[in-house]
Amino acid sequence: MGREALITANANEMKINKLYLGDCIKIMSEWPEKKIDLIFADPPYNLSGNGLKWKGNKTGGDWFMMNEEWDRMTEPEYLQFTKDWISGCIRLLKDSGSIYISCTYHNIAEIMLVLKQLGLKIKNVITWQKTNAMPNMTKRVFTHSSEFVVWAVKEKKWVFHYEELKRINPERQKDGSLKQMRDVWLMPLVQGKERLRGVKGRALHPTQKPEEMLKRIIVASSNKGDLVLDPFLGSGTTAVVAKVLGRNWAGIEKQKKYITVAKKRILSQNISA
Ligand SMILES: C[S@@+](CC[C@H](N)C(=O)[O-])C[C@H]1O[C@@H](n2cnc3c(N)ncnc32)[C@H](O)[C@@H]1O
Secondary structure, three states, X not given: OOOHHHEOOOOOOOOOOEEEXXXXXXXXXXXXXXOEEEEEEOOOOOOOOOOOOOOOOOOOOOOOOOOOHHHOOXXXXXXXXXXXXXXXXXXXXXXXXXXXEEEOOOOHHHHHHHHHHOOOEEEEEEEEEEOOOOXXXXXXXXXXXXXXXXXXXXXXXXXXXXXXXXXXXXXXOOOOOEOOOOOEEEEOOOOHXXXXXXXXXXXXXXXXXXXXXXXXXXXHHOOOOOEEEEOOOOOOHHHHHHHXXXXXXXXXXXXXXXXXXXXXXXXXXXXOO
16 A cells, blocks of 8 residues: 555545545544444543643653643534534444543533434443543542543444454453453553553543454454444544454545644554454
8 A cells, every 4th residue: 555545645446455634523424424433433522621721741652731722622512523423423323333532521411312313223332441541630420530431322133243342352251261352351451562652652542442442342343344434533543453454444534743743653564363
């Protein structure tokens, strides 16, 4: 794949294994319906400027103050935005398709409400328990250490690879045998070699998701050769894991700086499953 070919110039044409620079709601509205097998969406949580102030955290370490323009809306704006992008996704999903949406307690209510209003069936709310959660800054609440992933389907013939999930489950039974994958996933915030860093070690994206999380989702709800879409691609985690697992992918991202990060990351990923 040529370096230039990865970012498509023609946003209104849906092609596989391409990055799209722009607003996902607009781009998705121009694509044909029912072509996507699986969507993972990690939307803005609407957290920036909401009191998460941690002055001096400029190192780009594993914890970070969120202060991004794409993450700041009023409550009514945020609900409308949630309705718009989820409707766009659902139009693109095949009837057998699944959507997984990453969220926190800040936005899970809007997401569940919109999914229900659109007639989706919620199959699981997965808890991501962060084993290296951010320290408690205010000391006035229980220490936040979890995020959620809401999984919803359109109709009864959804894909779910129960046995394969057992095989990739790092947890084992006491006798060493395979264990069912539960809906609580223990994994750290992305750190070490997996964390993408730029100058002075600053993280290149504030909310890079663990590859292990995407692996579980993609293995669970897609087959090799299927098409996986991420409308909020960020640093490219979904595309990279989809590629490694032999799935096709499409990724949309509004900010050029993150498209550049994702492009480099995808091109440097040569493993194929
Ligand atoms: C929570 S981050 C996703 C992080 C990603 N999961 C990763 O592992 O790097 C959300 C991303 O969505 C992008 N974004 C926000 N609004 C968008 C929109 N309307 N269309 C496309 N991308 C958008 C932001 O620039 C940001 O990179």
